[in-house]
Amino acid sequence: MPSRIGKPSWPEGWPSFTDEDDDPKDTYLQELKGKLVAEYGADALKLAWVKTCKALEDVLPPIVEQGSDAIPIFQYDDVVGTDNAAILDEMRAKGCFIVRGVIPEAEAASEFENLEQFFAQNRGDIIGWPKANPTIFSIYNSPVQLRLRTHANQLKLQRVLNSLFTDSSVSPEEHRAQWEPILYPDALRIRRPGQEFLGLGPHIDGGSISRYADYSYRMTYDKIFSGEPENFDPYDMTHRRDANPAFFPSGVHCSALRTFQGWTALTPCGPGEGGLMLLPDVKVVMAYNMLRPFFRAPPPGDGDWEEAEKWVLDDSTSSFPGQRRWDSQLLSPVSHPHLRLEETLVSCPLVRPGDIVTRKISSAELLCHAVEPQHTGKTPASVVYIPAAPSTPRNKAYMTQYWKDLVAGIPPDDYKLLDGVNGDSIANTQNERDMVGALSLDRISVEGRRALGEGC
Numbered sequence: 175m176p177s178r179i180g181k182p183s184w185p186e187g188w189p190s191f192t193d194e195d196d197d198p199k200d201t202y203l204q205e206l207k208g209k210l211v212a213e214y215g216a217d218a219l220k221l222a223w224v225k226t227c228k229a230l231e232d233v234l235p236p237i238v239e240q241g242s243d244a245i246p247i248f249q250y251d252d253v254v255g256t257d258n259a260a261i262l263d264e265m266r267a268k269g270c271f272i273v274r275g276v277i278p279e280a281e282a283a284s285e286f287e288n289l290e291q292f293f294a295q296n297r298g299d300i301i302g303w304p305k306a307n308p309t310i311f312s313i314y315n316s317p318v319q320l321r322l323r324t325h326a327n328q329l330k331l332q333r334v335l336n337s338l339f340t341d342s343s344v345s346p347e348e349h350r351a352q353w354e355p356i357l358y359p360d361a362l363r364i365r366r367p368g369q370e371f372l373g374l375g376p377h378i379d380g381g382s383i384s385r386y387a388d389y390s391y392r393m394t395y396d397k398i399f400s401g402e403p404e405n406f407d408p409y410d411m412t413h414r415r416d417a418n419p420a421f422f423p424s425g426v427h428c429s430a431l432r433t434f435q436g437w438t439a440l441t442p443c444g445p446g447e448g449g450l451m452l453l454p455d456v457k458v459v460m461a462y463n464m465l466r467p468f469f470r471a472p473p474p475g476d477g478d479w480e481e482a483e484k485w486v487l488d489d490s491t492s493s494f495p496g497q498r499r500w501d502s503q504l505l506s507p508v509s510h511p512h513l514r515l516e517e518t519l520v521s522c523p524l525v526r527p528g529d530i531v532t533r534k535i536s537s538a539e540l541l542c543h544a545v546e547p548q549h550t551g552k553t554p555a556s557v558v559y560i561p562a563a564p565s566t567p568r569n570k571a572y573m574t575q576y577w578k579d580l581v582a583g584i585p586p587d588d589y590k591l592l593d594g595v596n597g598d599s600i601a602n603t604q605n606e607r608d609m610v611g612a613l614s615l616d617r618i619s620v621e622g623r624r625a626l627g628e629g630c
């Protein structure tokens with residue numbers, strides 16, 4: 175395949191994924207791929223592949239043309255208002271957006287000061303990643319996180335986000351009850367001006383090979399594999415609710431069902447200032463990603479890589495480009511050329527303190543995203559990761575355990591192991607209750623404590 179790496183706009187240091195990265199001795203992956211081709215059939219897969227590559231030709235050019243403007247911006251009051259049908263439709267279509275003013279700007283800005291103070295008080299006790307020059311901190315229950323997570327506006331927004339999904343596996347009453355948010359604990363980021371960060375190139379959270387290996391997760395993509403990618407509904411959680419993204423244990427997988435991942439901004443951050451990059455399409459890009467392992471580029475002299483019809487069905491190799499059992503799905507221009515990532519992965523527009531950037535994360539797929547390698551701004555770029563998640567039985571079970579861990583000060587289940595090298599894991603022994611300034615849990619509202627798992 176002709177290389178698409180090398181354009182000046184593509185950051186040096188983000189990984190690429192080529193045939194050399196495949197392990198030909200990985201018989202598990204060979205068998206998994208062979209089994210899926212036998213199950214769905216070569217014709218259906220090929221039909222889906224050609225349809226999807228053609229659909230990309232319609233979906234991607236407007237993103238290239240619009241750049242950051244392809245990511246819509248809504249006002250919090252409009253999103254939670256009664257006349258929000260058009261907004262919800264656009265949210266569904268794009269899968270990523272900014273909601274302005276969820277937390278009042280002055281309040282969010284002062285929480286950044288509080289966070290800086292908390293870090294100063296607990297210097298040396300907070301673990302960060304990458305170890306040599308951390309920007310993401312493995313802390314889940316600092317006072318700022320708990321206050322922002324349980325903020326009444328945050329919960330109100332999350333109810334709206336959870337309501338964007340359908341679920342045919344439960345009654346309408348149960349489905350509605352699921353909209354009630356649970357507050358999955360996640361980490362936070364503080365990135366200083368000039369701080370380089372190459373750790374998060376283009377990727378999709380939520381597991382990688384688990385999407386094929388775990389039955390419920392695979393069924394989420396059934397329409398794609400069956401030759402009907404146009405009927406794939408990213409907002410149907412009928413199967414996704416039981417899927418296991420952590421089918422292969424690892425410190426990077428989230429075992430809860432999140433509807434949207436969210437970044438609550440504590441500081442201003444514009445394009446180029448170390449923030450988020452997004453590929454704002456929620457349906458076709460994921461179909462391409464799921465089909466990619468089943469096809470190989472045409473051999474030299476047998477057609478151009480851009481011609482989807484020329485790609486060759488691969489039913490026998492261990493190649494799952496950019497996928498390792500223990501990691502998220504990783505993408506690059508070499509491994510996923512039709513996505514035109516050099517042009518379609520766009521920087522998030524300016525966010526201000528209190529704004530929330532969200533991206534769709536569940537019910538089938540997660541949005542392709544990255545973190546900008548450079549921070550050319552003048553002030554720290556800081557966000558608290560606060561996803562939206564519904565009250566499904568699995569999620570409630572997770573939160574029941576989380577509440578006990580929160581009270582005891584031990585890390586939440588998904589963070590009891592920290593990422594090591596090549597899938598190795600290290601026990602996380604941090605106790606957040608022992609930290610200076612830890613928030614007394616009785617200062618959290620009843621509604622907030624319930625969403626944190628008390629009495630779940």
Ligand SMILES: [Fe+2]
Pocket residue numbers: 377378379543
């Ligand atoms: Fe991510």
